[in-house]
Amino acid sequence: MSSPARGSRGFGAGGEPAAIHVLAVDDSSVDRAVIAGLLRSSKYRVTAVDSGKKALELLGMQEPNVNMIITDYWMPEMTGYELLKRVKESSKLREIPVVIMSSENVPNRINRCLEEGAEDFLLKPVRPSDVSRLSSWIR
Amino acid sequence: MELGNLQRGYIDYISALFHEGFLDNQFTQLQQLQDESNPEFVLEVATLFFDDSEKLLNELSRTLDQQVVDFKKVDAHVHQLKGSSSSIGAQRVKNVCIAFRDICEETDTAGCFRCLQQVKQEFYLVKSKLETLFRLERQILAAGGSIPIMW
Numbered sequence: 001m002s003s004p005a006r007g008s009r010g011f012g013a014g015g016e017p018a019a020i021h022v023l024a025v026d027d028s029s030v031d032r033a034v035i036a037g038l039l040r041s042s043k044y045r046v047t048a049v050d051s052g053k054k055a056l057e058l059l060g061m062q063e064p065n066v067n068m069i070i071t072d073y074w075m076p077e078m079t080g081y082e083l084l085k086r087v088k089e090s091s092k093l094r095e096i097p098v099v100i101m102s103s104e105n106v107p108n109r110i111n112r113c114l115e116e117g118a119e120d121f122l123l124k125p126v127r128p129s130d131v132s133r134l135s136s137w138i139r
Numbered sequence: 140m141e142l143g144n145l146q147r148g149y150i151d152y153i154s155a156l157f158h159e160g161f162l163d164n165q166f167t168q169l170q171q172l173q174d175e176s177n178p179e180f181v182l183e184v185a186t187l188f189f190d191d192s193e194k195l196l197n198e199l200s201r202t203l204d205q206q207v208v209d210f211k212k213v214d215a216h217v218h219q220l221k222g223s224s225s226s227i228g229a230q231r232v233k234n235v236c237i238a239f240r241d242i243c244e245e246t247d248t249a250g251c252f253r254c255l256q257q258v259k260q261e262f263y264l265v266k267s268k269l270e271t272l273f274r275l276e277r278q279i280l281a282a283g284g285s286i287p288i289m290w
Contacts, residue, residue, distance in 0.1 A: 029187045030223035034169065037180050041172045074218075103222045125165045125226045128172070 019045040020138055023064075025055045025071035025083065026101070031124065035070065035101070038131045052078030056086060059093055066096055067138055070122075073102040073109065081113055088117040097137040101126060142284040149275045150287050156272070161265050166228030170288055185269050188227045192262050195220045199255055203248070213251060214243045220258065231261045 022044045026032045032048045039046045047066075049055050052075060058064055069087065071080040080100050087093045100113045103124040110121045119137040122130045156162045166181075173180040195216050202212050221236035239254040276286050 028219065028223055028226070029191055030184060030226050033184045033187050034226045037169070037172045037177065037184070040177065041174070103218075103225065124222065125168075125228075127165070127168050 018065075019043060020067045021045045021047065021065050022134075023055060023058065023066045023069045024048040025050075025052060025069065025075070025080065027051060027072065027075040031072065031101075031126075035126055038126060038128060039070075041128070042131050042135075051075060052080070052083035052086075055083055059087070059096075068097050068099065068134065070099045070101060070134070073100050073113070074104075081109075081116065084113060084116050084118055099134060099137065142279065142282045145275070145279045145282055146284055146287050149272075149279060152275060153272060156268055160230050161268055163228045163230040165226065167288075169228065182273055184227055185273070188223055188229070189266055191223055192220060192232075192266075196255075196259055196262065199258075203251055203255060208246075208248050208251070210243050210246050210251075214240055217243060217258075224262075229262075229265045232258060232265055235261050 020043075022039050024032060024035045024039065024046055026035060026048070027050050029050075032050065036046045036048045047058065049058065052071070055069065055071070059066060059069075069083075071083055073080040080102075084098050084100065087096060087098055094117075097119045098117065099120045099122060100110075100118045101122045101124055102109065105123055113121055120133065122133075153162075157166075169181050169184060199213065199216050199220075202209060202216065217236050217239045221233055221240070224230075224232035224236060235254065235258040239251070239258060242250040242254050279286055
């Protein structure tokens with residue numbers, strides 16, 4: 001029986017809590033580097049992938065140990081919204097908080113994502129103050 | 140050149156870049172993320188930006204050269220370029236992209252060509268200025284000093 005990949009944190013060898021693991025999804029190499037840099041400077045452990053497909057592959061692993069997903073909205077093949085839906089439809093993954101990023105301030109889009117279960121919606125360019133908001137969503 | 144002069148020169152140079160609108164506050168945010176655990180962060184992001192943008196500019200040229208221009212494709216490329224320039228703080232490039240998207244919406248091929256020339260110009264300008272900036276940083280570090288950060 002496999003346990004759901006909740007946002008539960010494991011413990012390191014010395015008994016200290018393991019770093020929070022964030023999965024960042026963005027097809028832009030520049031934005032991936034920026035979001036990874038922002039997250040790492042806040043001491044998160046980051047895995048950055050360039051597509052929803054790769055994100056789902058990683059999440060499909062036995063122990064992905066992902067505590068949060070932060071994804072760009074507009075990506076070819078699978079949008080961040082579609083990724084959000086797949087995560088929320090999965091009994092294994094649905095507890096993982098998902099945050100959407102977008103360079104465009106489209107109220108309909110924001111509402112749709114929040115209704116589908118996204119915790120937050122960040123406008124790009126993402127800055128350090130946005131990242132400090134994320135800690136409230138980590139379970 | 141003596142360290143104090145190098146550092147003053149650096150401050151003058153980067154101040155001008157902000158003053159002339161080449162860079163905006165997003166660049167400063169990235170500089171603030173640079174530390175001992177991530178000493179080359181800005182250079183890494185800039186390098187990705189240079190490579191990514193060159194590809195996009197080539198794609199744009201190719202797309203605009205077609206018999207029948209696919210304006211959706213043009214728009215998608217410009218959107219990407221707008222995004223990455225915004226993420227690194229390359230303000231003038233970003234602003235041309237914003238205008239470019241409007242011209243695209245009007246499906247104005249000649250207008251798009253003009254925008255492409257403009258965005259290429261702005262890109263190569265900011266690229267050259269950033270390369271100079273990084274060179275100045277290397278000189279300061281080689282002289283044993285630390286890079287002044289504009290907070």
